[in-house]
Amino acid sequence: MNFFDRLAHRIETTDSVVSVGLDPDMDRLPDVFHEYDLPRFAFNRRIIDATHEHAAAFKPNAAFYEDPDGWRALEETIAYAKGKGVPVLLDAKRADIGNTTRQYAELVDPDTGSTGADAITVNPYMGRDSLQPFLDTESAGVFILCRTSNPGGADLQDLELAEGDLLYERVAALADLWNEHGNIGLVVGATTPEELEDVREQVPDLPFLVPGVGSQGGDAEAAVEHGLADGVGVVNSSRGIIFAGENADRAEGDADRFASAAGDAAKRLKRRLNQYR
Numbered sequence: 325m326n327f328f329d330r331l332a333h334r335i336e337t338t339d340s341v342v343s344v345g346l347d348p349d350m351d352r353l354p355d356v357f358h359e360y361d362l363p364r365f366a367f368n369r370r371i372i373d374a375t376h377e378h379a380a381a382f383k384p385n386a387a388f389y390e391d392p393d394g395w396r397a398l399e400e401t402i403a404y405a406k407g408k409g410v411p412v413l414l415d416a417k418r419a420d421i422g423n424t425t426r427q428y429a430e431l432v433d434p435d436t437g438s439t440g441a442d443a444i445t446v447n448p449y450m451g452r453d454s455l456q457p458f459l460d461t462e463s464a465g466v467f468i469l470c471r472t473s474n475p476g477g478a479d480l481q482d483l484e485l486a487e488g489d490l491l492y493e494r495v496a497a498l499a500d501l502w503n504e505h506g507n508i509g510l511v512v513g514a515t516t517p518e519e520l521e522d523v524r525e526q527v528p529d530l531p532f533l534v535p536g537v538g539s540q541g542g543d544a545e546a547a548v549e550h551g552l553a554d555g556v557g558v559v560n561s562s563r564g565i566i567f568a569g570e571n572a573d574r575a576e577g578d579a580d581r582f583a584s585a586a587g588d589a590a591k592r593l594k595r596r597l598n599q600y601r
């Protein structure tokens with residue numbers, strides 16, 4: 325089954341478009357998790373247990389796992405999340421020249437002992453050939469960075485091209501063109517609602533992964549109004565959910581309190597987003 329069909333099914337089952345970001349910053353984990361062999365997995369497992377019923381997807385960001393123990397924690401996390409029936413989007417922002425990008429694409433290739441993730445984020449800066457192995461992995465979702473949520477997203481992505489369109493608009497148009505297997509989505513941040521609306525007008529049929537609500541203060545209403553294509557798409561919050569139980573004295577933080585605060589935060593975000601669906 326195509327990734328976006330699987331995602332649509334999950335959205336319907338959970339009545340949720342929330343993507344829970346699994347970004348287990350080691351410096352912010354409660355002390356209790358540091359006693360485990362794989363602290364990041366121990367933490368994520370509790371977060372997944374507490375939030376999965378409200379999660380349309382989980383989104384681990386590879387940056388939080390790029391060391392030997394981290395990679396093991398990532399693989400365990402993905403397997404555990406999938407065991408709960410939740411699609412996993414690996415936010416890795418990859419792409420490179422042909423032979424290198426073929427290696428990257430194995431991250432989501434079910435035939436090559438991949439991470440097991442269902443979808444991945446990729447960077448379009450190197451052009452179509454740098455994305456082709458991902459696009460050819462038909463079972464995997466491929467979210468192309470289009471208009472990112474960070475303040476510097478404007479530096480390049482808002483540049484006007486000679487033909488008059490903006491760079492992020494061109495990325496959206498190309499993504500639509502490249503979508504031969506129906507497995508492409510776009511990453512468009514909630515922090516720039518006008519651009520979000522603009523991209524939606526350009527590509528009515530592509531689902532979006534919308535980061536930037538929660539800790540980055542993005543616009544939740546715009547995220548839902550423009551992020552979904554025929555009801556499919558996800559709105560991500562990472563720190564706002566997984567660290568909802570954090571207080572000034574981290575040493576007092578315990579696993580139960582963290583997990584239950586994360587569950588409450590995911591449920592609250594689901595309800596908030598559902599007001600606009």
Ligand SMILES: O=c1ccn([C@@H]2O[C@H](COP(=O)(O)O)[C@@H](O)[C@H]2O)c(=O)[nH]1
Nearest residue numbers: 385472473513535538539540561562563
């Ligand atoms: O434009 C983008 C692309 C990716 N991200 C990633 O999403 C999460 C957001 O985390 P919060 O804690 O909810 O701010 C994180 O993994 C980013 O690297 C993004 O924020 N914006």
